[in-house]
Amino acid sequence: MSIKILRGEFYPxxxxxxxxxxxxxxxxxxxxxxxxxxxxxxxxxxxxxxTLLADSAQEIAHTQFKxxxxxxxxxxxxxxxxxxxxxxxxxxxxxxxxGIDATGGVVETSSDHYGVAFKSKFGINKKPVSYFxxxxxxxxxxxxxxxxxxxxxxxxxxxxxxxxxxxxxxxxRSNNRKNKLIASQQEGNYQLHSLIQPDTTKVDYTAxxxxxxxMPLEGAENTGLIDAFGVLxxxxxxxxxxxxxxxxxxxxxxxxxxxxxxIAKELMTEAGHVCAFNTFGGIMQSNEWNAMIKPMLSSKEDxxxxxxxxxxxxxxxxxxxxxxxxxxxxxxxxxxxxxxxxLGRYKEKPSIPIxxxxxxxxAGLMNLVYVLDLPGRTPVTLDExxxxxxxxxxxxxxxxxxxxxxxxxxxDLIEAVKG
Amino acid sequence: MQTTIGDVKNYLNQxxxxxxxxxxxxxxxxxxxxxxxxLHAITDSMQIDRDLMAAINTAVNTLYNESxxxxxxx
Numbered sequence: 249m250s251i252k253i254l255r256g257e258f259y260p261x262x263x264x265x266x267x268x269x270x271x272x273x274x275x276x277x278x279x280x281x282x283x284x285x286x287x288x289x290x291x292x293x294x295x296x297x298x299t300l301l302a303d304s305a306q307e308i309a310h311t312q313f314k315x316x317x318x319x320x321x322x323x324x325x326x327x328x329x330x331x332x333x334x335x336x337x338x339x340x341x342x343x344x345x346x347g348i349d350a351t352g353g354v355v356e357t358s359s360d361h362y363g364v365a366f367k368s369k370f371g372i373n374k375k376p377v378s379y380f381x382x383x384x385x386x387x388x389x390x391x392x393x394x395x396x397x398x399x400x401x402x403x404x405x406x407x408x409x410x411x412x413x414x415x416x417x418x419x420x421r422s423n424n425r426k427n428k429l430i431a432s433q434q435e436g437n438y439q440l441h442s443l444i445q446p447d448t449t450k451v452d453y454t455a456x457x458x459x460x461x462x463m464p465l466e467g468a469e470n471t472g473l474i475d476a477f478g479v480l481x482x483x484x485x486x487x488x489x490x491x492x493x494x495x496x497x498x499x500x501x502x503x504x505x506x507x508x509x510x511i512a513k514e515l516m517t518e519a520g521h522v523c524a525f526n527t528f529g530g531i532m533q534s535n536e537w538n539a540m541i542k543p544m545l546s547s548k549e550d551x552x553x554x555x556x557x558x559x560x561x562x563x564x565x566x567x568x569x570x571x572x573x574x575x576x577x578x579x580x581x582x583x584x585x586x587x588x589x590x591l592g593r594y595k596e597k598p599s600i601p602i603x604x605x606x607x608x609x610x611a612g613l614m615n616l617v618y619v620l621d622l623p624g625r626t627p628v629t630l631d632e633x634x635x636x637x638x639x640x641x642x643x644x645x646x647x648x649x650x651x652x653x654x655x656x657x658x659x660d661l662i663e664a665v666k667g
Numbered sequence: 668m669q670t671t672i673g674d675v676k677n678y679l680n681q682x683x684x685x686x687x688x689x690x691x692x693x694x695x696x697x698x699x700x701x702x703x704x705x706l707h708a709i710t711d712s713m714q715i716d717r718d719l720m721a722a723i724n725t726a727v728n729t730l731y732n733e734s735x736x737x738x739x740x741x
Binding site (some may be wrong): 286289290292293371504507508510511512514515518632635636639640 | 680681683684685686689690692693694696697700705706707732
């Protein structure tokens with residue numbers, strides 16, 4: 249029987265969502281836009297960053313839809329519908345491919361996650377920002393017409409993120425492509441594991457994961473955006489974050505030298521911290537949290553366990569607290585998507601530990617609970633002023649990656665320490 | 668008295684936003700490097716010349732719609 253829409257499923261033994269071979273994870277618009285912004289900060293002197301942002305999406309979308317069509321016999325219209333539908337399901341926005349054929353065409357939308365996200369977070373941008381959507385369209389349309397990866401390219405002129413009413417993408421044949429695109433690493437080097445219930449808390453990890461992985465989080469019918477927990481969520485491609493981040497590190501070290509890599513690491517970790525502040529903070533004040541999780545909490549340590557249990561439903565791998573006091577946390581991560589992707593894509597070991605999102609996330613949850621004192625202050629508005637307030641406090645937690653699977657360790661280990 | 672790296676870093680991270688200084692550094696890395704300022708060897712006591720300060724101010728304006736205090740720029 250032919251399956252006409254793409255959804256994927258959650259695999260409890262790897263704590264991952266997989267859709268047609270491609271791992272999907274939850275991330276918010278703060279992370280999506282901040283990470284892209286810090287990479288683009290270097291675009292005036294490093295060639296290839298904008299191309300990297302679009303090409304990474306193209307590689308993944310092509311790989312995913314090629315796999316999906318390979319196992320489901322669909323006609324042209326059904327293939328187009330699957331692409332439009334998955335875009336909406338994942339919270340990327342709304343697109344309509346009716347004007348598209350094998351030579352390309354034009355796609356216009358009044359709802360595009362990246363455009364909306366940038367405008368919301370940074371105000372009006374001077375240039376179009378939806379590199380991801382460009383790549384998604386080019387890769388998916390190639391797959392619709394059984395074309396080779398890299399046959400098409402997409403350009404954006406109008407963009408919601410620069411104040412236009414709509415975003416507009418023109419897809420054309422790619423005749424002068426300088427760089428070779430590479431198929432996605434899909435699940436990469438994933439690990440099998442099981443969810444472990446800590447004996448130091450009453451927070452029920454299994455029940456929380458079960459409830460959250462079954463929540464109907466998908467793009468709204470009219471906008472294709474997922475407005476939840478005070479943020480715009482996406483069921484984004486794990487490999488997209490990894491390939492733009494590690495691809496950026498390659499470009500950066502090649503052109504600026506390895507000695508200055510720390511700045512890139514700091515900013516990509518900060519993207520994870522921004523994500524934690526907004527998404528974890530939003531979740532910890534949500535109706536779902538108050539109804540399901542808060543009744544299990546009797547201490548700040550329980551709040552850390554509660555949000556860690558939630559993280560175990562994001563598709564980020566298995567997060568297990570190894571040590572927790574009000575001054576320090578050590579988090580073990582098995583099957584983390586960053587290491588999965590790195591090991592699936594690269595033969596060489598990285599020059600530094602590469603779990604940037606996890607590092608920022610672990611520090612972020614400690615800062616929310618112990619520095620901001622969210623348990624005692626909720627409800628609070630999570631805005632820039634509050635973020636600056638906590639980040640300037642002397643007790644602000646900072647993270648360090650102690651073990652890194654991409655460097656040969658068995659798992660990732662992240663420590664965040666006060667002050 | 669000439670403004671130092673530490674003065675600007677503290678101002679940006681405390682008054683604008685966390686990691687604002689790092690984003691400015693990332694944005695202007697070649698400007699720092701051509702003055703012999705490399706990030707692995709940067710110190711708070713290093714002084715910032717007028718042209719670099721102007722470039723920093725422009726970047727602050729672009730990223731955050733803010734300006735550095737006049738005492739940094741004069």
